[in-house]
Amino acid sequence: MQKPLILVSNDDGITSKGIHTLVNIMKELGDVIVVAPDSPQSGMGHAITVGDTLRLEENFIFEGIKAYECSGTPADCVKLARHYVLRDKRQPDVVVSGINHGSNTSISVLYSGTMSAAIEGAIEGTPAIGFSLCDYGTSIDFSHTEQYVKKITQQVLTKGLPKGVALNVNFPPKRNEAIKGIRICRQSNAKWVEDFDERFDPNGRRYFWMTGNFVNFDKGEDNDEWAIANNYVSVVPCEFDLTAHHSIPVLNDDWDILN
Amino acid sequence: MQKPLILVSNDDGITSKGIHTLVNIMKELGDVIVVAPDSPQSGMGHAITVGDTLRLEENFIFEGIKAYECSGTPADCVKLARHYVLRDKRQPDVVVSGINHGSNTSISVLYSGTMSAAIEGAIEGTPAIGFSLCDYGTSIDFSHTEQYVKKITQQVLTKGLPKGVALNVNFPPKRNEAIKGIRICRQSNAKWVEDFDERFDPNGRRYFWMTGNFVNFDKGEDNDEWAIANNYVSVVPCEFDLTAHHSIPVLNDDWDILN
Numbered sequence: 001m002q003k004p005l006i007l008v009s010n011d012d013g014i015t016s017k018g019i020h021t022l023v024n025i026m027k028e029l030g031d032v033i034v035v036a037p038d039s040p041q042s043g044m045g046h047a048i049t050v051g052d053t054l055r056l057e058e059n060f061i062f063e064g065i066k067a068y069e070c071s072g073t074p075a076d077c078v079k080l081a082r083h084y085v086l087r088d089k090r091q092p093d094v095v096v097s098g099i100n101h102g103s104n105t106s107i108s109v110l111y112s113g114t115m116s117a118a119i120e121g122a123i124e125g126t127p128a129i130g131f132s133l134c135d136y137g138t139s140i141d142f143s144h145t146e147q148y149v150k151k152i153t154q155q156v157l158t159k160g161l162p163k164g165v166a167l168n169v170n171f172p173p174k175r176n177e178a179i180k181g182i183r184i185c186r187q188s189n190a191k192w193v194e195d196f197d198e199r200f201d202p203n204g205r206r207y208f209w210m211t212g213n214f215v216n217f218d219k220g221e222d223n224d225e226w227a228i229a230n231n232y233v234s235v236v237p238c239e240f241d242l243t244a245h246h247s248i249p250v251l252n253d254d255w256d257i258l259n
Numbered sequence: 260m261q262k263p264l265i266l267v268s269n270d271d272g273i274t275s276k277g278i279h280t281l282v283n284i285m286k287e288l289g290d291v292i293v294v295a296p297d298s299p300q301s302g303m304g305h306a307i308t309v310g311d312t313l314r315l316e317e318n319f320i321f322e323g324i325k326a327y328e329c330s331g332t333p334a335d336c337v338k339l340a341r342h343y344v345l346r347d348k349r350q351p352d353v354v355v356s357g358i359n360h361g362s363n364t365s366i367s368v369l370y371s372g373t374m375s376a377a378i379e380g381a382i383e384g385t386p387a388i389g390f391s392l393c394d395y396g397t398s399i400d401f402s403h404t405e406q407y408v409k410k411i412t413q414q415v416l417t418k419g420l421p422k423g424v425a426l427n428v429n430f431p432p433k434r435n436e437a438i439k440g441i442r443i444c445r446q447s448n449a450k451w452v453e454d455f456d457e458r459f460d461p462n463g464r465r466y467f468w469m470t471g472n473f474v475n476f477d478k479g480e481d482n483d484e485w486a487i488a489n490n491y492v493s494v495v496p497c498e499f500d501l502t503a504h505h506s507i508p509v510l511n512d513d514w515d516i517l518n
Contacts, residue, residue: 182514208314210338242368
């Protein structure tokens, strides 16, 4: 039987520990190709490069793996993989992105470059998964996530995913207690409350660092924040149809400027 | 009665014709404050600036209007407006973004900086609207959109919007026939098929321009692409919960690695 073809990307850049962890796991599951940013792209959301040029260079950082580094965003990487690197060739059976250094639960999915790579996969009709570890430490430890990354990817390779769905998978940080299991969740209702740290450069000109606090309004036990807090792996199926379908009849009834 | 406070942003930058058109319309409806990017930010999706500093400077381009230009993305602009410029002050009654030079129908909503500003407004609990004109011409004409921008904003100011909803409003290009009216639509099922225009710089190093064709798979008459093709204004209510809720029971039934 032909081994599955697995496209790997991320948003922390091709040299990050997370993508190296992910590539090592994927090598056990199939043939791997990497197209990833040449520098960190955190917070890039679903950005693409439209007003500027793109570079794509072969990279030899992964032993025995065909890999490319790209000057663009995670979404650009998946587009280049599909429409340039693999043009007229066999297409990937799954797109995996990560493992992100930091959480992409709740509203952070919107800002997540990791998930934009996965969602690009879903747009192309390929099952896709973004993996993130809810740990911002500099000496981040991915070891407790590895068996779950493997299990979830195998499950998706075997069973596929509903059309247009990409999975947003988040792992709890390594704790004394082992992970309890995997939960299918919804995106929790939470937000960032930003604070702007105002500073002055050596020329006396003002600048800012964006900081902020995460505020969770969601009391449910079926959401990603609950899962992470309770030491479960959270799996949120995400879609790229942003339509608030329930609001269409509301606006049709309510508005008096329609005809 | 107090005039409404209207926050204006965009993704084409503070000098673009589209935001000047929008500010002039909003001046008739309320008190206006502008926080917009200092340079074009098209295709930025929901990017935010997390690994770099931000600049924010007062700008005097709009006569009699308090305005700021920001070095960051459209989402950064709305965050800075909320949490710095208007911190501890009266909050906007509506966030409007645009008018974008180019279409943000269908899947383009994901890549749209215009809509990311509006969605940031919705995340903050403020009714929000992104306006885009489906015309990529350099001598773009917004005149036929003005009465509709005004009508839709007035409607939102009067009636509000469902919680967490931002409107994605697209206008057909100026045609010989007048716009037929306004339709509440869903996001159509379409995608971009990218092509990468491969070139070589003066040093012989390869680079790319992303180009592509828009392919519409959607035969429905209730979607934004149909509306624009048929000379209607398209209004898609959008939400920031990306959960594919219908897929949760599917995965719960289908997967054998849950516990």
